[in-house]
Amino acid sequence: MTSTTASWESTRSDILRKALSIGVAVAIYGVSFGALGSTTGLSVPQTQALSLLMFTGASQFALVSTIASGGTALTAIAASWLLGTRNAAYSLRMSPVLKVTGARKLLASHLTIDESTAMGLAQDEKLFEGNASRLAFWSTGLSVFVLWNVATFIGAITVKAIGDPKALGLDAAIAAGLFALVWPQIKGRHTLTAAIGGALIALLLTPVLPAGIPVLASAVVAIVIGWSWSKQVDV
Amino acid sequence: MWFTVLAGALGCYALKYVGAAIPESFLENPLVKRIVMLLPVSLLCALVAVQTFAADGSLTIDARVPAVGVASLVLWRKGSFILVVLSAAGTAGLLRHFGLAS
Incomplete structure (x- = not known):
């Protein structure tokens, strides 16, 4: 864990390394999502639009799975909203940490997901006047956004997952990663x-x-x- | 299909924005502040629990449980974040590879 005596440089590289590794782990699921999306009646642009515009994995999987199981458009939309509701609590909690206005607020909202929030809150809020928390949120949000979207594209055009995320133990890894981030809280x-x-x-x-x-x-x-x-x- | 995609995305974005749009003065109320501080802890722990024990709407014990258990041990022994994540992936991956757990 980061101690208060650590320098900003070492804190920063520690945060960025974690942000990147979270992005990589989540990206394998992005490939699965892309593959699932384009095999359940969504076009490649539609699958990609979900990762770009909805950008909250649980909601995306819920929407696509509902369509795959023969659900109506309205139930699919409702399912995605339901799963996305917890993000409202996250953005409420992150708002005094991030202290953003205008366009940055719009962008920060878009990047508010489980991983970015957990990373932002895993840092000591007082560390480097809150810069550690803010860097953790932004770097994780951007890392996951970029890698999740690239992965979605790969999955959607190749229509197959690169390896089974479960065979790689990634379902357990994501649970453990989130747990490690909640731990210091x-x-x-x-x-x-x-x-x-x-x-x-x-x-x-x-x-x-x-x-x-x-x-x-x-x-x-x-x-x-x-x-x-x-x-x-x-x- | 575009309607479903865009309406879903719009609603999800609105949910993300609504929390950020609430004025900060709202958080000055001590009761509200305490609840808001505790919310992500409950939600994220609930998520971890569900990601560890739930499958297709029921509770189950499979490779994820020992994997998260090993990772918790690493966490408790102050292992690094990467080590926590890799120990979980390794445990679950190996148990499944050798057919010891699903």
């Missing part, structure tokens, strides 16, 4: 409860609710803890 009773409670709620609801809702429902845990925590402080 868990410091103290409240964040620990938010972490464990959120995970348990999502797992309990997984067998009974459609994909996407269980993760979203974990927000309730954060709200309840935030609520009871503030009451304790008020007393």
